[in-house]
Amino acid sequence: MEVDGRPTVALQRALYGHQTAIFWAHFFDKLGLRLVLSPPTNAHISQMGIESVMAETCYPVKVSYGHVRELMGKTAYLFLPTIINMQTPVDKEAGFYCPMSQSNSYMMRAAFATDPDRTLTPVVHFKYDPETLGLEIWEQIGPKLRKGKAEVRKAVYHALERQDQFKKELIRKGLEIFQEVKAFEPVLLVTGRPYNLYDERLNLRLGQNLAKLGLVALPMDFIDSSAVDLSDFPSMYWGLGAQILRTAKYTVAHENYFGLHLTNFSCGADSFIEHFYKHIMGDDPYLILELDEHSAVAGVMTRLEAYKNVIENSMQKLRNCGGMPKEKSDWRIEYFGKY
Ligand code: SF4
Structure with a gap:
């Protein structure tokens, strides 16, 4: 006591x-x-x-x-x-x-x-x-x-x-990791909710499994997405939903960043947010992992391995085009002046 x-x-x-x-x-x-x-x-x-x-x-x-x-x-x-x-x-x-x-x-x-x-x-x-x-x-x-x-x-x-x-320290750590990323190295930006992202039972050791596959990944709290404009989603009701969508926009604005969204079966909020997430991702590859108490690591690994192949193909196309990965110059970039 x-x-x-x-x-x-x-x-x-x-x-x-x-x-x-x-x-x-x-x-x-x-x-x-x-x-x-x-x-x-x-x-x-x-x-x-x-x-x-x-x-x-x-x-x-x-x-x-x-x-x-x-x-x-x-x-x-x-x-x-x-x-x-x-x-x-x-x-x-x-x-x-x-x-x-x-x-x-x-x-x-x-x-x-x-x-x-x-x-x-x-x-x-x-x-x-x-x-x-x-x-x-x-x-x-x-x-x-x-x-x-x-x-x-x-x-x-x-x-x-x-x-x-504490929040500033997370972002500082995130910047440090970004600085260590080599040219043409893909980075996964992982969205979700803190109780999924930081609970190894709920996310089935996602961080460790991505590391085993040799993928660099950052949870959304390590990225300062606060300056990303979300005025095209004026009715975004949920605080964490807004952070997920801001991170998605940040992801698509960079050619070597890839999205991974972690969610749960029966999540009411994500039944809407996933549609917005997919809309933002457009033609870019992304992975949505929907987990619950019946999910197992083996099934998750299969999906992660498949996604890794997709990412490698995308990066190969980028290399074939020549030049370095950059911020995209499509309509989305106007929101990212700060970056
Ligand atoms: S319904 Fe979705 S947002 Fe709500 S507590 Fe469950 S997982 Fe979280």
Whole structure:
């Protein structure tokens, strides 16, 4: 219940947990508490999730049941926030999380009859300015944790700064990798959601398998796509959907970059976003991997090997044309002045 004399707060290493853990770790640390994450997804957690789920959902939501069940009763507090939206590069974008992620807290409380005195369930809008965000969080958890308004406000500013530093570090690392790429070496830009991209059970060790095939690949968070214009998708409702489409545009603007989109069966958001992704990719090769609890590494490898052949053929054509891979000079390039 305590680590180093600090009360512990449990956060699931699933869904929004992957994207916001840095923020919450620093937020609670500043308040004198200690954030504890569930272990990386393993067979046991996956199975517990599948057994606990109360209605048919996508695999990431099933897995989140397993993570929360794993954490039950092990910490002073269980943290089940309802995160409504995320920061967006353009202010007028909605930046919503998918409803299955937004409603996760309610699903967990219903499934596991959590103790209200030991469960923190704030509704959080990351698109709010820091002052409003601080007030929003304080109103909902400040009294329970016996923390004052000013203390919570300070913790929010501190956590936002640390999260921003972390994002910048990812992009710096991405640039470093791009600089090491040789001429005519293809690069895969992998889109998806953090709970797929960074969970080796959900993505079936995609990163390791691409490396085994000798392919350089970068997840979308390592690319600064914030300057990519998305005004031709004015109603893009989802924050991560917008990031996926921006990365797709960034991909097609470079001749030696190739798209790989990671998704899940039963993903409502991607039933729309995949169409937009394909539209942006146009005639360029791309691979969409749709996985769930029944998928196996062997099947994924077959598809990756086939895609590698397609990529090699494309690169061969490029070599035959002479010259170096470059940014394409079609209509899309106007969006990429910064690059
Ligand atoms: S975006 Fe798709 S995969 Fe993610 S929680 Fe929503 S439905 Fe599931």
